[in-house]
Amino acid sequence: MQTMQSAERRRIPQAVKKRRNEMEHNLNKKSSALALVPFLIFVVIYLGAGLILQAQGVEMAFYQFPSVTAMFIALLVAFAITKGSLDERFAIFARGAANIDVLTMLMIYLLAGAFSSVAASMGGRDATVNLGLSLVPVQFLAAGVFIISAFMGTATGTSMGTIGAIVPIAVGVADKGGLSIPLLVGACVGGAMFGDNLSMISDTTIAATRSQGCEMRDKFRVNFFIALPAALITLVVLLIVGRPETAVPMDELQYSIIKVIPYLLVLLLALIGMNVFLVLTIGIFAAGLVGIATGSIDLFGFAQAIWSGFTGMNEVFFLTLFCGGMGEMVTHNGGINWLINSLRGMMKGNKSAQVGVAALVSLADCATANNTVAIVLSGSMAKEISHEYKVDPRRTASLLDVFSCVFQGIIPYGAQLLSAASLTVACGININPTDIIPNLWYCWVLAIVGIASIFIPFADGACKKDPWNWEYDVAESGVTAKKALLEAEKAIEREHSV
Numbered sequence: 001m002q003t004m005q006s007a008e009r010r011r012i013p014q015a016v017k018k019r020r021n022e023m024e025h026n027l028n029k030k031s032s033a034l035a036l037v038p039f040l041i042f043v044v045i046y047l048g049a050g051l052i053l054q055a056q057g058v059e060m061a062f063y064q065f066p067s068v069t070a071m072f073i074a075l076l077v078a079f080a081i082t083k084g085s086l087d088e089r090f091a092i093f094a095r096g097a098a099n100i101d102v103l104t105m106l107m108i109y110l111l112a113g114a115f116s117s118v119a120a121s122m123g124g125r126d127a128t129v130n131l132g133l134s135l136v137p138v139q140f141l142a143a144g145v146f147i148i149s150a151f152m153g154t155a156t157g158t159s160m161g162t163i164g165a166i167v168p169i170a171v172g173v174a175d176k177g178g179l180s181i182p183l184l185v186g187a188c189v190g191g192a193m194f195g196d197n198l199s200m201i202s203d204t205t206i207a208a209t210r211s212q213g214c215e216m217r218d219k220f221r222v223n224f225f226i227a228l229p230a231a232l233i234t235l236v237v238l239l240i241v242g243r244p245e246t247a248v249p250m251d252e253l254q255y256s257i258i259k260v261i262p263y264l265l266v267l268l269l270a271l272i273g274m275n276v277f278l279v280l281t282i283g284i285f286a287a288g289l290v291g292i293a294t295g296s297i298d299l300f301g302f303a304q305a306i307w308s309g310f311t312g313m314n315e316v317f318f319l320t321l322f323c324g325g326m327g328e329m330v331t332h333n334g335g336i337n338w339l340i341n342s343l344r345g346m347m348k349g350n351k352s353a354q355v356g357v358a359a360l361v362s363l364a365d366c367a368t369a370n371n372t373v374a375i376v377l378s379g380s381m382a383k384e385i386s387h388e389y390k391v392d393p394r395r396t397a398s399l400l401d402v403f404s405c406v407f408q409g410i411i412p413y414g415a416q417l418l419s420a421a422s423l424t425v426a427c428g429i430n431i432n433p434t435d436i437i438p439n440l441w442y443c444w445v446l447a448i449v450g451i452a453s454i455f456i457p458f459a460d461g462a463c464k465k466d467p468w469n470w471e472y473d474v475a476e477s478g479v480t481a482k483k484a485l486l487e488a489e490k491a492i493e494r495e496h497s498v
Contacts, residue, residue: 035335042074078329096328111280112201117309122291127259142242146187153195155263157202162192167423186439197405208400211379212393219397225459230446262287353389371404409443
């Protein structure tokens with residue numbers, strides 16, 4: 001038996017050997033700060049344009065210069081500084097853009113966009129909000145808004161959609177009930193960020209897990225034990241500080257239970273671990289069938305909503321595609337290796353490497369004001385740090401998502417706070433994004449719990465039960481499947497070579 005095991009260990013698949021050799025080459029040989037210039041160009045253009053426009057008083061200043069255009073300019077710089085013929089440079093770009101993780105990410109983005117669009121078109125989003133608010137007594141409205149926003153954000157995968165749906169209603173009710181408007185808005189944004197952080201169909205979850213090569217359900221299990229304590233502490237705080245002096249009854253809100261079913265279905269299927277492609281496809285058609293059955297949309301409206309959902313993801317689609325290719329060029333030129341070598345002075349081991357990953361994505365989010373962009377930018381760097389210091393990729397994915405959501409929630413120039421503040425103006429109440437920041441209890445508590453989880457590994461139970469196999473770059477439970485996949489790839493290569 002021992003002889004057989006020794007022989008098996010010697011038969012390391014070629015793909016695994018290749019990956020290991022590439023990592024050793026990247027970490028020990030090629031290193032260049034110049035390779036990171038394209039990322040710097042992107043940040044300077046995107047952040048610089050936002051700061052200039054904000055100084056001029058332009059509304060939503062940080063979203064006037066398209067991120068995809070800034071990334072395209074950065075990509076041209078990456079092509080310019082990469083050595084070789086134009087065909088060779090494009091081959092490097094294509095290798096990154098056509099990476100299986102990038103392509104998987106892109107397909108999930110499209111399906112997630114289609115589900116959100118169809119569900120909103122048939123009235124599911126409004127029905128869910130109205131149902132939740134109708135069940136919450138006014139004296140508990142702050143905590144109730146947080147819970148409703150958390151559910152909506154988790155079910156829909158979009159913090160912006162959640163804020164857009166809930167803030168106008170919550171502000172109107174809060175104004176009548178004598179509640180603090182900034183507190184209510186802060187509760188809504190906090191709940192929305194909870195959902196954005198945990199949702200299986202959130203673009204941040206997709207980006208974090210695909211960039212680290214781990215399963216969404218595994219990242220969820222790690223993330224849940226960070227987000228849940230933060231949410232419970234937030235609820236207690238909101239129950240204490242969010243009670244109005246006088247409770248005013250709420251007007252009757254209209255809703256249809258059947259229109260909530262697609263959201264519940266997607267949430268349930270995702271939580272039990274069903275393949276995300278299947279979950280989203282089922283969700284799209286469930287929402288469509290409910291809409292057609294209730295007369296909210298017809299067949300052509302259903303088709304149009306799917307297409308609208310696809311096109312609504314065009315920014316993150318192109319951004320991820322360009323960033324995947326550019327990331328490969330930066331890695332090829334030694335940029336990632338230079339960054340890791342530079343951070344080695346701070347990173348002494350596993351825990352300090354986790355702090356480094358958290359700091360990396362936090363700075364990226366402050367620079368780009370977009371948590372998905374921050375994760376896409378930081379993903380490849382975080383993966384190399386993860387391999388270098390043996391940080392479980394599920395843990396790395398969780399850190400990327402947690403800290404990008406923390407900072408996206410609290411920066412006053414982020415879309416979430418800008419949108420929330422503008423929605424209060426539309427309701428006849430004028431508050432600033434900076435008025436909301438002190439009331440973002442969830443984001444502040446999540447930051448504290450996230451940092452604590454690095455030094456006290458209370459969220460690492462799933463990682464300990466199913467340790468990461470660094471040789472095959474999967475969890476131990478997935479080694480057999482990975483071996484079969486590698487053998488199938490080798491068989492295909494043999495067939496092509498014959």
